[in-house]
Amino acid sequence: MDAMQKRSSTIQDVARRAGVGVGTVSRVLNDHPNVTQATREQVLRVIADLGYRPKSAAVTLRTRQTREIGLITDEIATTPFAFDLIRGAQDEAWAHQSILVLINTSGNLDLLNAALDQMYDRQVRGVLYAAMFHQPVNLPERFRELPAVLVDCYSEDRSLPSVVPNEIQGGQDAVATLLQHGHRRIGFINYTTDQPAVVGRLEGYRRALAAAGVAYDPTLVRQADIAPEAVYRTTIQLMQQPDRPTALFCFNDRTAMWAYDALRDLALRVPEEVAVIGFDNQELLAANLRPPLTTMQLPHYEMGRWAVHHLIAGNPQPSPTAPQVQLDCPLVWRASV
């Protein structure tokens, strides 16, 4: 508690104790040239003695720039991906001596505006805006007043830089993997909306088949809500049709989980009788299913890194040509194929 109240030392204290001017101390602090080795060491010694650390408020006030990056999340809360994204962003920020400041807006527009105010007041280097799943977003105009990068989403007009998963590549690689294992009739349980993941993965499915010279059979492609019974029923139907598929590409890991249930009830063994591949790599599910699920990983960690990197190195400005990056979804091998 003593430690807690003790007024911490300032650059003045250091200068006085070291018998030099504040300018000199500042110079050693910031690795400027034109300081003799002797004085540098002397100053460093005093700094260590005093346990002196520059206060970031003072630095910011004077230099007009912080070492903070804002991360605004929209209800990302509910998805377990969140943390990979945060970790990626943090690791990259850390590499630039920066730190993350977090605000979750819970999809509330007032909160979003308040969040922007905060970021503005704090003079952050820039902000990331992360959505809970790959989607177009409509953001307030004020987003253009700060350097910003969108993660797992993109602005309708493409005027802000964004980084999203490469859904097509993901779908294509997933299906290509099944093809490589000899499967020719590959069922696809897709989701019903028209979000990028849905259309992208379907496109990937088609491309993979085309590349392997396998004809596209519409009866193998189904759409189901992401709900236990819907997927269960869809799977049963899909597998009971004549010339049933020998492999299943599922829109996501949850879908795969319910498909597993259906397959089990049909007494079809995974992977012996039916191979299954998922999408998302939600560890909690994929790694814990029986058998563990082979799946495509969403590049959340990498998206977080890329976004921060671009923010710091790319000096992003809103413009019609803002980069729109897609990052690949790698395959995660488990036991279901």
Next chain:
Amino acid sequence: MDAMQKRSSTIQDVARRAGVGVGTVSRVLNDHPNVTQATREQVLRVIADLGYRPKSAAVTLRTRQTREIGLITDEIATTPFAFDLIRGAQDEAWAHQSILVLINTSGNLDLLNAALDQMYDRQVRGVLYAAMFHQPVNLPERFRELPAVLVDCYSEDRSLPSVVPNEIQGGQDAVATLLQHGHRRIGFINYTTDQPAVVGRLEGYRRALAAAGVAYDPTLVRQADIAPEAVYRTTIQLMQQPDRPTALFCFNDRTAMWAYDALRDLALRVPEEVAVIGFDNQELLAANLRPPLTTMQLPHYEMGRWAVHHLIAGNPQPSPTAPQVQLDCPLVWRASV
């Protein structure tokens, strides 16, 4: 981009345009008394015109205090709980006009120390330290140099305030629920370590039985690693013994998921023939199993709130009598009981 470079206005600008002194502006900004209604309105008008906002760096420098709270997480990454905790902390921080600054240390001690340096430099109001599951932790001495609150963990010597789930209550309520539904032979698949969750939930199990006047039968209590096959086999054994249990209390939701598998293979229907209750309420699992799993929720959101609240309102100081709070785990009703 114009907006992006424009030097934002200062309190001086406001004072000049409003024809008052900076002191007056500061007074209206901070709701101090002794400002006539007329000048107050005049100043407010200019502030709105200019879109003026005080820069937090300047405020911090002068007042020596920020509106930031540090959140240091230890590898919490991998658990989907993380975000509830963060949300709780953020909501409470927000209510005090404060914001969260996040650092994940990935269990790395150097990073932890660096994180503390950062927090110190930034003069945060205090820090939360959150572990990835309820456990004792051994933290560097430096933690005592800042107000700190531990979340989902506690220091061995109990000298830092902490907030953790009430494992005993959780276990007790879980089992009491089963008892209320008429079950008398209740199996318990526990985990093998001696972490608080394991001993606490077992204690809760015993207390619930005792309260209901049901004898404790050691053959109903098993320990299994949290691994698919281990739980699967344990469940099979447990259910095949003479006078099999009619209900199952599982250490956590993952355990329950694998127990489901075993029950299905034994052709025992949930909940008709066997009731199942889990623990943790990992939405992704519990809500998506078939049938959806009734479970005890870990109070991550509330722990986050409590921790921030205590940090701000409780003025925590390290002391032998630091509060050690346990928060209840509420029951989440689904369909497995």
Next chain:
DNA sequence: TTGTATATTGGAATCGATTCCAAATAAAGT
């Protein structure tokens, strides 16, 4: 040795807020 170019150094000014004190105004009391 002396003059010139170069490398170090000290310290005042600055960033943008808050706070305190003295001065100016208004209100109250006789």
Next chain:
DNA sequence: ACTTTATTTGGAATCGATTCCAATATACAA
């Protein structure tokens, strides 16, 4: 009308860093 007392106000000092400029020290050349 004239103190006395209470409210409002302006503005200088301050927080703790960086930066720039002038001053000093040192190196180099003739």
